Amino acid sequence: MAETRSPVAWLQITVETPKASLAEAVFESFDAEAVTVLDAGDDITVENTPNEQPAFQDSRITGLFTDGTRAEPIETALRDALGDEAVIRVDRLENEDWASAWLAQHPPIRFGERLWIAPHNAPVEADDDAIIVRLDPGLAFGTGTHPTTALCLEWLATADLAGKDVLDYGCGSGILAVAAARLGAASVTAVDIDDQAVRATQENAERNGVLDRIHTPPLDDIGEREFDIVLANILAKPLIALAPTLTAHAAPGAPLVLSGLLTRQIEDVKNAYTRAFEFAEPVVEEDWVCLNGRRHGAG
Template identity: 35%
Template sequence: MRFKELVFPLKIDEEELLEKLYEEGFSNFAIEENREGNRLLKVYLREGETLPSFLSGWKPLDERLTTPKDWMVELEPFEIVEGVVADPTEKVTRTDKIVVKLSPGVAFGTGLHPTTQMSVFFLKKYLKAGDRVVDVGCGTGILAIVAKKLGASYVLAVDVDEQAVEVAKENVQKNNVDVIVKRSDLLSEVDGVFDIVVSNILAEIHLRLLEDVDRITHERSILILSGIVDTKENMVREKARKKGWNLLERKQEREWVTLVMKRS
């Protein structure tokens, strides 16, 4: 499949951009930094697809036809956190680290973003062999794959976006892991009880998640909430507190915050 790639200078902060793209249900994008340190937004349009409305007044710096294979060569293998390597090239063979084969494409969550890195950091810290894990808003499926490779007995990955579900399924297959991937608006299609719930989405969506997460957790479950911009951290923490979740720890990279919580 061929896409039109449009490159824009990033004129608004990343959190605002993600909110606008989420509101329009648009997931074919990437945020990158060029050699001069300027942040760029890359948008990928299928044939006949139009730009998200808020981008209509933005002037692209570049425009070209591209395919998913072109996107894969833009990243070399890199360490997400110590001991966990993302491999877009599918050439890493080392056995002393957890290696996640990955087609980065355009779905949010390649492992380069600090929200993904912090989520992986806490999965490594809190996941015990045999745990049941659900990745809510899975994107590329990287967190679900890491959870399985860390020793989870059962892993479910869900996303409301159909393309994200397809990308996650492809990555699960690449890694030859037993992870169930399906479409679900947050927890609407999720049943069972989980030891760890990890979610790397926007702060406002975490508020919705907190309304239903008790249904699929127990008194010792761990809740990892990432993708929270620091100006909205208190909003999420207050909602969680009202729902009976206590803060175990937090981690911050740039303006992004990840919270780890447990039932009070």
């Protein structure tokens, strides 16, 4: 008979501010069990850009703390970091199983015919040949719900990854790297300037049984290596700045998948890559865009 866990009481603190990184830093300094970042429309921010902030005018950042944590010092630290204009709300989730509540709000999501992204304890009604990637909330949060990541997952779900060497540049939680490995990639190199993101990628790779195929070297260590597929789910400004780097890492004929830009930014991003890539029609979801290009020079 399975053990029944008693509901756990939690302290939940939510702050609305344009200074998302400062709020996250405060929550992390108080040992938050989980931190999530949302925009005003409640879209979860996943795969944050290396050294960049979410593309939201205002963010809603929620920190979750174990029962017994005092709210007052955290509120004071938030005020000191963010100023009096920040809107702070404190909730005690008494007698509520927060994990079950989170699972109810984030059911498994299917991409393509057989790729699923689901929390670890969520049941998935899928065919026997389904590929199920399991991820839970955490400090480097990524579940596939945001359009930028969903568009990349849709592309991966239909791509031929068998035996391919993949680069995931700006890996965040590792969701794309893990999905690529589970879908048959021979090797995935996942890099990020955020050490926390690298740790999250390693943990998620291990939990999904693909740690042996996912490598997380420092950015400087990938040198001039070329890859069969290059993925970059970040934001428009760094995508443009990284054009020479990502181009150099794409082998002749290699697909390049760029996400994290908005419709108004399509031409600026494409122009940074046009000399080396031929692009298909942009794929758009909720004003977010995924560009799929192919490197010139295939034999």
